[in-house]
Amino acid sequence: MAEDRTFIESLKGMRIGGRYVVEKVLGAGGMGVVATAKYPELQQRVAIKFLRPEHASNEILHARFVREARLAARVKSEHFVRVFDIGKLPTGVPYLVMELLSGHDLADELVANGKMKVETALEWVLQACAGIAEVHALGVVHRDLKPSNLFIAEAAGKRLLKVLDFGISKESSAKVDGAPLTSTDNLLGTPQYMSPEQVRASKDVDARSDIWALGVILYETLTGKRPFVSDENATGELFAKVLYIDPALPREHEPSLPVELEAVIMKCLARDRGERYADVAALAEALRPFAREASHLHIDAVTQALTMKRSIPPPELDDPAPALGVATTTPDVKRSSGPSSRPTEQAPVTAMTSATGSRAREPKTSNKKAAFGLVAVALAVALVAFALTRPPAPMVASSPPPAASSVASSPPPVASLVASSPLPVVSSPSAAAPPPAPSAAAPPASVVAERPRAPFNAGIVKTTPRPPAAPSSAPAAPAAPAKPPSPGSLIEDRK
Template sequence: MLSASQETGEPVRTLPQRGDVLVGKYRVDRVIGDGGMCIVYAAEHLQLEDWVAIKVLRTEWVDRPEVVERFLREGKTATRIRSEHVVRTFDVGTLDDGTPCLVMEYLVGSDLDALLTANGPLPVPAAVDYLLQAGEAIGEAHQLGIVHRDLKPANLFLTHRADGSPWIKVLDFGISKLAPRALALTGRDLALTGTHSIMGSPRYMSPEQMRSSMEVDHRADIWALGVILHELIAGQPPFDGETMPEICANILQSPAPPLTTLCPDVLPDMEAVVLRCLEKDPAKRFQNLGELAAALREFGTPAGRASAHRIMGIFQSGATMYGRTSGQMPESGPAWGSTDPTWRPGPRKRRSLVRTVGIALGSTAIVACGAITAMFALRHATPTSTSAAPAPSPVLSWEAQVAPSAPPTLTSAPTPSASIEPPPAASETASAASASASASASADAKKSKHGSAKARGAAAPTGASVPSSDSLQTPPRGSATAAPTSSESLFEERK
């Protein structure tokens, strides 16, 4: 905030006071955190009537560009980590005098440093659970190429979920180191972290971090987590001293004290995990948080084991999240848009791919079998009639047998009307045949007989109605008035 100097009358920067409205919409209520570089206020959103935490850079640091850059980096870094165990950053703004500020999630609870001061050491299962919850956030940060570099109990905040279960939130990524592979900020990183500068809290810094803050990698965070775990169980850090040089000398030269000397009831396996985190040679420590989580999972509660499995899943997937840089959307494909040519899908991704292909092939086979079965059934299906059809005539000629049949009808043959005259008697037909004496008449009669046979062979199919014809001298098929041909008539026709 700006106010006029009483001596010179020039405007000077002042810290916000209770009742001040920041960024045009947040009304300050009280101070909830005070550090060497920042002050944190509880404020109320005027429109939403919800509480937020506003972190403001102290006035004496505002004129130092590298400090301002590091302060703003905290907000950018936190938004890239999607874990629920990272405090959310909602907005980045500036006050009226140009002082930068971060609008963050408002948390109810206390940090682990205050908890240790108030209650003393924690039971081993609780300490392991808290560390593994923090490890979920740190593990994701490491996969993004982010090294926190300032892990300590004061930056692990204990709050509670709606069901009352404890929930750890990781705070303060202000001095986090961004790996060159993750962000093309090599020059800016060198400017923000000089070779001889000491960044972090001395009691939780690894030996290599004390020598050069610029050269550290994710194993420096594993060291810090080992120090935190030791302190949560024993009530004091493994390396301490009256002055900062003494603390640094102990970290660089003295071996890590066994945990069982302070807590005799701690299992040797638990002590071995802490001692491995505190190896002075980074190559002898756990090489990633997945290994540390696998070693700790048996010492926590079921909730802690679930956190351990989630951490292990991050590193067992074989994917890296490098490439999710500021201002870039994650690309589709492997490893959040990784450009690493050596990337290969991990075991879980391979199993998922095989399962997906198997399901697709199985579904295709089922559909194909169903289609083939349906086609076979349609091809071999026999049409049925709902009414009884008369038997086919036994005197069909060869032409009639091979001729295509008309489609069957579902109606029975109509009964001939009583007005239809009966066909001529068989005796009259025989007399007419014998009266023809000439050769030409006999030939005509034979042609007529052959034509009648063909006509009878080409009769309508079953169920069809055929009208009476005097030229054929046969009754309609299915007629109730048709009389059988006598043997005498057949004899005359054969003559």
């Protein structure tokens, strides 16, 4: 598009916010453009993400872009891309200033080195769990976890996994990296990693969909194979297998895997989400016996993030639209395969309000005693009704939960940090009803099949993966307030 080229060309050399000078554009996707920039006064480099000019006048997308920054600022985990600043160009185009990453993703690592040793694969998956736990504690479900969204950042001799791409938008007319999304509804994902409830487009997708995706990633990193495949990545066939056909057991591909570890993977891939691990803390704890001791720090971080979720106030959202790249979860206080619903507070009925909403007349003095008695009875009935209809409060684990933990991670939403989507994302129809029985369901047909990785990944510069080596597991220092990165720190640009 000529307008896009003009905008991209105009960015080079532009001073943003009076501080950042754009160096070059790294890439452009369906929703945004990402460029590298320098802060001359401090000699530091950052990444800047711009909303495309054609979307800047869209109030909903603009509000989501702003909310994305606010929510991103709430995430303190080192396993997520930091956001330093937010602003708007004179033309009205909003932008985010983020840290710049250098390294490659887990998909590149698999292509370069093949399947991984158990300790190496678990190190990366447990780092992903540590990041996802904090986001789940804020009530956000990623919904598109896959190796290409787990980025191995390299800085100061340390390799740290970052969870990328909360860019699954609920816009039915949006595009992701140029791939059109079907307009039947707004739930998205990558077919090979989508849970059965995502395939069925259930509106109450929760944190256990991310558990499913982590199970697929475990399967793939440990065996070199995906559990669900089809000829030419035919989406309909993939969805049919996800819904109805059991995958081969991991040990059929890799006999050296411990039987108990195979059981952990298959529990993640249970079609009935009530049979999966209730949260990432339960999954991380189940992986403890197979992980190297240094990786146990990530397990402790997962538990800490989830046990703190009651102390984290919900983000302030000033527009009713869902956050960009966010699916809010539904609180769940017990394992159940049935649909869960978001609890809503019901206004208590008072005896001083009539059925029409008018105030009851004040009784005469001679009848006050009887009237007060009636008021007391009515209040008691109202309180009992309120107590019986009020949803139970979610339970929060106070210690590392066992594999059958009942903690559900769910509350309000957070948003996309980097719009990187190497594998195309697809949409699937939504349904408020619980998932249908196999005999009554048919796999969706109008979905975009996975294609080779797209050339654009916002804000990332790719480096060649190293030969297999033990990942760094140094204890993570307590999260400090976000500040501009050091001159040589994180950033990346995907070609």
